[in-house]
Amino acid sequence: MNKKQIINRAKRTLSTELTALKDLTKILNNNFYKAVSLIHKTKGRVIVTGVGKSAHIGNKIAATLTSTGTPSFFIHATEASHGDLGGIKKNDCIIAISNSGETSELNNIINFSKRFNIPLISISSNSKSSLYKNSTVSILYKKPIEACPLNLAPTSSTTICLVIGDCLAMSLLELKGFKSKQFKNLHPGGNLGKDLKKISEIMHTGKSLPLAVNSEKMSKTLITMTKKSFGCIGVINKQNKLIGIITDGDLRRNMNNNLINKTASDLMTKNPTKAEENLLVSEALNIMNTKKITSLFVCKKNKPIGIVHIHDLLRLTS
DSSP: HHHHHHHHHHHHHHHHHHHHHHHHGGGGHHHHHHHHHHHHOOSEEEEEEEEEEHHHHHHHHHHHHHHOOOOOOEEEHHHHHHTTGGOOOOTTTEEEEEEEOGGGGHHHHHHHHHHHTOOEEEEOOOOSSSHHHHSSSSEEOOOOOOSSSSSSSHHHHHHHHHHHHHHHHHHHHHTTTHHHHHHHOOSSSSSHHHOOOOOOOOGGGGGGGEETTSSSSSSHHHHHHHHHTSOOOOOOOOOOOOEEEEEHHHHHHHTTTTGSBHHHHHHHHEEEEEETTOOOOHHHHHHHHHHHOOOEEEEEETTTEEEEEEEHHHHHHH
């Protein structure tokens, strides 16, 4: 194959799978609603199972459900017949994935669900299959043309099942009221964990804060500003509320012999950009880039409780 043929093959693959996904809107019906409701009411865990390529898709669905607030794990249908059925409890529910719905390895799981009255949700393309007929709720999709030129290798069908899993997980996420704070708790590592940190977790507090009263002479303000090393100083009033900020740039613009005799309020820029303590690190970084500032005061009821420097954020996100 030459370059053009390879690219055309890839385009046909993409086109075939996109066509299959367009038909998928038909599965978003009453049965889909019943499946979401069943999972939401489940007091135990969601057990996802399958064989072959469906097993790989099932693993991903279980991982997505777990990370978005629906406890789940994957059991391979073959291993289930050799002891792993013991991992399924009466208060769990099962999601079984099979394009044909006639995967023989699923038979023991089907029988187990019937025997112990464990709800079974099926994802398949065959309404005449034993899996479909023995399910509590069935999500039935139209059997697609596989992107494989031989129409044999699971491609379009596995993509469909993957998307159905995402549809279930995202519906449950909103139904449960799952928030970014909970997502962060489940993703403490990696870039997700970093981006979901709040600035209250990394801000400088207490004696580290560079602050000056508005009536304070610049001779004293300059010493504080230099000592704190943030390149700025917040100006507060008698009620300890932040009313302004003085930066290195303000000093350069006002550099003259009379500078040290002025007050902090004479040089400050009024109404500085402030942040609340529950602001995410990623949001704070976006604000600082947009406003072209290097430090950001964190306030509670307009009273400064912390400060973050852009270097704090960059170190965390790098």
